[in-house]
Amino acid sequence: MENLKKTVLYDEHVRLGGKMVDFGGYNMPVNYSDGIVSEHLAARRSAGLFDISHMGRFVVYGPQAAEFLQHVLTNNVNALDVGESQYTLVPTETGGALDDAYLYRFFEDNYLLVVNAANAEKDIAYLSDVIGGFDARLEDRSEEIGMISIQGPESKGILLSLADSPILTEPLRNALNVVMLNGVEVWVAKTGYTGEAIGYELFMNAEDTPPMWRELVERGAKPVGLGARDTLRLEAGLPLYGHELGMDADGKEIPVYAIPMAKFAVSFAETKGDFVGRAALSRQHEAFERIFTRHFDDISDLPRMVKPFAMLGKGIPRAGCRITRNGDDIGFVTSGSMVPYYKTAGAGLATEFTDEVDRRFIGLALVSSDLLPDDRIEIDIRGRAEGGVIVEWHLRSDAPPYSRAIIYGKDKDVEEVDISADYKSKALNLIREGISNHLWRQTECINLIPSEQSHSRASSLLSILDPSFRYAEHKKMKSFYDFDVFYYHGTKFIHRVEQLLSEEMKKYFGCGEAEIRATSGQMANTAVFSALMDFKNRADRKTEAARLGYVLNNHIIRGGHLSAQPMGALHDYIAVDPLTEKPALVNFPVCADNPYKVDIEETAKLIEQYRPELIILGKSMVLHKEPVSEVRRIVDELDVETVIMYDMAHVLGLTGKYFQEPFAEGAEIVTGSTHKTFFGTQRGVIASNYKEGETKYDLWEAIENRVFPGSVSNHHLGTLVGLLMATYEMNCFKDEYQKNVIENAKSFAKALADAGLDVAGDPAISYTETHQVIVRVGYSAGAEIAEKLEENNIIVNYQATPDEEGFTASGALRLGVSEMTRFGFGKDEFGQAAKLIADLLLRGKDIAAEVAALRSGFTDMKYCFNDDEAVHEIDRLADVLA
Amino acid sequence: MAKVLDELYYTEDHEWLRVDGNVGFVGITDFAQGHLGDIAYIELPDAGSRFAAGEVFGVVESIKTASDLLMPVSGTVAEKNDSAEQSPEKVNADAYDSWLIKIELEDMGELDKLLRADAYTELTKE
Structure with missing residues (x-):
């Protein structure tokens, strides 16, 4: 252990009770005192903190830096703008991987290449040799730059609490930015090796790294060792060099296209020219396309691929365990483990994590390329053939801020619907429910969805006249x-x-x-x-x-x-x-x-x-x-x-x-x-x-x-007739309507802000120049709050702001005043609505009855033809349709 | 510092044995659970199986590694602890409270070959 290298965070690991082991020549913590399970769960549920300073960090610059990288890496360097990064591989001439890596472009004039610790020496020897043919330079900056990863749903909030700007990076995977954090310059990358939907890798001066680490621990990030780093990446299906890349258990080179990420990480763009391994990779790619379209007849260039599998039988599948299908040898386990997860309750957007932890036995396997999800396999565990099944994935990150375990065999949550043959009662029920929904939306609800508008009675009735069929x-x-x-x-x-x-x-x-x-x-x-x-x-x-x-x-x-x-x-x-x-x-x-x-x-x-x-x-x-x-x-x-x-x-x-x-x-x-x-x-x-x-x-x-x-x-001829009426109404009343909509939006925005809510936009123009008002309600809280408002008769839609990752991470509500303006709401009514919304959001008050009462006084549509003569004709229309 | 109980017998492979008449309970030591880390999987033999002293009777696996379980003395399995098999984290929580198998001893004389608390403490001194 004495000969091992130490990262700049070594003392922190020892202080935190890290169990130190040799990893790639570095003395690194396999776990801290709470153990792998709790560290794994922390990264999924809150935030995990990783020392990744052991990895190799090379800076490439010079007039031909991009040309050099195009030559020695598989991905398309030209696809990287400043502020972007990409997963890439260092290919061998024969289409295998010397290493896998991440390429970051924080600045216009240089690239940062991060490689595996165990391969760093080999990589630099190789790259330094090849770069001689280019007008470019490569510097090993691993010592001067420290590297910390923070991963998990709370990582963003923790970093923002230390940042001097309201935004870390664009809310997109692989986005980069240079930010002041805790008073020092940090290069922030929205990247990671855990499959977390939200996670960042941070680069900073080596001497700034320990204070940053301590500050992040202080703010709630839980230190995670290499053990959980491995279970997290395994659950995410990410490859580890030496397991899913490099040489396989039979001593053969694993083709790059065996890993699913090759699809994104290998480019044959013309501008790449004749890069290392191009011919072999191109043959693999052709085989990959045949496999992808389920033509398995000519796949000798890619006979085996890395696929996730779940255990059905007993035991932990370990790297090297042979895999058979109906007794025939078809490959072996490349990585496998027990992986813990929090059980969930509820369905869809209302899915919540419980505090109950369960465990599952999963792995990645290099197996015959013709295996498909749900195919059964047998895994040889200590001489016993235990059952397993190929799955599509173990984890999904498409509903940020959480990444969620996908458990094999869990059924989709299906909402019960009446599929009986009692058609008459179903028909009558449809009518009753239609009436009740209509009355609720039209007489009790304040509708603030900016993309919606009720029709006038004339427009509605005209839409169902004869031409509609x-x-x-x-x-x-x-x-x-x-x-x-x-x-x-x-x-x-x-x-x-x-x-x-x-x-x-x-x-x-x-x-x-x-x-x-x-x-x-x-x-x-x-x-x-x-x-x-x-x-x-x-x-x-x-x-x-x-x-x-x-x-x-x-x-x-x-x-x-x-x-x-x-x-x-x-x-x-x-x-x-x-x-x-x-x-x-x-x-x-x-x-x-x-x-x-x-x-x-x-x-x-x-x-x-x-x-x-x-x-x-x-x-x-x-x-x-x-x-x-x-x-x-x-x-x-x-x-x-x-x-x-x-x-x-x-x-x-x-x-x-x-x-x-x-x-x-x-x-x-x-x-x-x-x-x-x-x-x-x-x-x-x-x-x-x-x-x-x-x-x-x-x-x-x-x-x-x-x-x-x-x-x-x-x-749709019916709605065409209705639209003509609506357009008459618009051309006749637009002057008054448009003026009122914009005034109402401004006064609504001001009233919401005065009531203590966080209204987005420029206060100097009363926040808005349109019919919309954006209210920030807290990161990823949008959906839940919109649901709460609906329970209280206010209909809005939740909206991701420009710095959020997507609709499940929405932290804002989008409100529009056009429909309620049309029902006669003015400054006073929007002021009352703002107060009610604040009562609910800030004070948890039940406002359903007050909302319904406010709405009930505004059910007659304005800005349409409603004098006696018009009403008489519209009544005739209703009679005709009755 | 790992816990060592005075009344137990120990093997050099970190199993413990509690003896009550000719009945014994076998588990793994606190030192062993600490070194394994989070225990992920335990496999135990069914009642009726017989093992000689030193034979492998099962396996305990953590996330990082698998370890054979060795019989401290010769005997026949009377019962296995289903609860430890189903919830192996209980062994992490209290290694001496979670026995793995209950056995019938064959030869009380074999106990002399096992370590007592002092010797085991010495063995596991770090």
Whole structure:
């Protein structure tokens, strides 16, 4: 033990009762006094603290640093922006791994490569040799830089309590940042080796490391030794060099593609050139693709892969235990252990951890590549063939802030539904429940969901008139000078309605074209993206159509809507950038002091750098006007050939002098859903100011074509009639309505802040310029609080703020005033609502009855036709339908 | 400092034996549980199995390592402690309270070959 190296935290480990062992030549704690089980559980439930200063830290810099790294690593270094990191491997020429590593790009001009302690000497010898062929340098900085990892749901709060800024990193895995923590500069990486949804690795000067460690322990992070580090990474399915990578139990090199992460960590991008091991890895990749698509006939380049398995029989599967299937040898265990977990109670979002600990026996195995989840295997434990089963995963981290054990054999929690054959009673019950839900939402609830709006009585009734079950497909034909030709008869009424609606929409937006057949805002966007791609490729119909790129949009974590993301409507229309191998997307940068506001100066730089083909403005979490005129000015000054589109979904009903006039400000296309701030019904709309004769009018015609026949055949004729009524109402009453909505939002925000709640946004403008108000309620508390509000008749939706990891980690509520404004709420009523919300959130008071009482005085809709004459006609409508 | 009880017999492999007439209870010592760390798995023989002194009668595994359980004296298993098998953390909590097997001794003379508390304390001095 005396010859072993010590990390800068050695004295801390001894002081904390660490059981010290030799690990990679370092004297390291296998566990502290409470033991592996409690350390494992702490990382999953609260926060675990790890000394990882034993790992190798190399800095690579110089003019050809990236070229060198592209050559000696498997991943695509070009995909790393400053502030990003990636998992990567140091490949051998034969497609195995010399080591696995993490590459961090904290700064523009250098890269930090972190490697395994046991391989560090071997790695540096190899890398130093190869770097000679490049104009780049490599320095071993392992001694000067200390490294601590803090992992678990509470890690973020603990670090923030020591930080001088409200944000550590972007809430994305692999994000990096340089932050002052506890008074010293720390390079913070949102990375880890535990599978935790929330976790950070911290780099700092070696001498700053022990005080930082002590401070983190003081603030509740539990020291975790190598034992639990191993069970945590095993449960997460992460490979350990020497087990899942390197040489296998039979003395053969394990192919890199045997580990699941290879899919993300190996790149064949053109810019990588002929990197080490490329040919062998490429053969493995081909075999991997066959295996992935379940073609197992020619997989000799990848006969075995690492798969997680759970024990069904007795015993702990240890590394090296042979595995058979129906008696045939198919591989062996690479890692296995008993792993503890907290049992849970409840289902879905209401799932809670209990204090009861259970244990399970799980492992990773290098086994025949044709094994599938649920396949049974036998594991040889001390000469006995014990049963096991291949599973998909042992742990999931997709519901932050917790990572959750996935237990084999646990059934999905199914809500009971009546599947009996008693159809009449079910039918009557449906009616009764429908009535009761309607009355509850319309007379007792204060609805503050900003994306919703009740319809007027006239609009509702018109939506279920006869056309609601008809077809009315139609298309402009050049032979008839663009006259609309209908495919069905009996459609004269709906034809008239569509013409009127189109004209009213043009009037509303102040533009020349409106397409009203899309049945949702998402569909409207899909049609526009499809049309843009069609327009882009209009000169060549014989080769594969090129996708869109670059596209500039709002990132989803900064309020961007799904319908403008690659995971949403952009999915099939956005190109992959061959340089980064990621969607050809750039995001609007936001102001450092206000994450809800676009930073115009930085936007100009991005537009100049990327010259995007499409710019999509618009958000679903929106407190400010979108910078339409600023973007127009930048685009015109830089002479960028692009399309400026404003997805106004949330703010469609605010179009006008109190908010924004998109076409006057320079937008070319406006899309939106017609039922958020607009008066309903639930549909989509596309508008444009392209004029006949100009080049981009072809784009407009493509848009019409991608709506019909591209997206709809039947376009929900009933709601189209209702929408015409709603648009009459909007065009008639918008002046008063829009003014009141924005005033109400500002006064509601102020009232909430005065009542002691944490309102996001700029107090100088009363927090908001839209119908929305964002209230922060505490990290990951959003869902629970929204549920509590619903129990008290206030309907809101929980929302992740720009520094949170996703909807399960939401720490905010998104409130909108448009619907209640329409029911007549003014400053006083929103003031009362704010007080009630504060009573519930801050004082735990039951407010259900008071909310219902407040609402009951505001059930008559305003901003619609409700004089005697109108009511008489609407009553007739109701009679006809009765 | 690991606990050692005066009234027990010990093996050099860290099993303890409590003798009551010709009946014995076998467990692992506090020193052993401390060195193993969190015990994850215990496998014990069924009643009726016979083992000679020094034979492997079962296994105790921690997360990091597996250890054979050796019979301190020759005998036949009368009962195994299901509760220790099902909740091995009980052995961590109190190694002397959680016996593993109850045996019928064959030869009381074998007791002379086992260590008493003083000698075992000396053996496990760190």
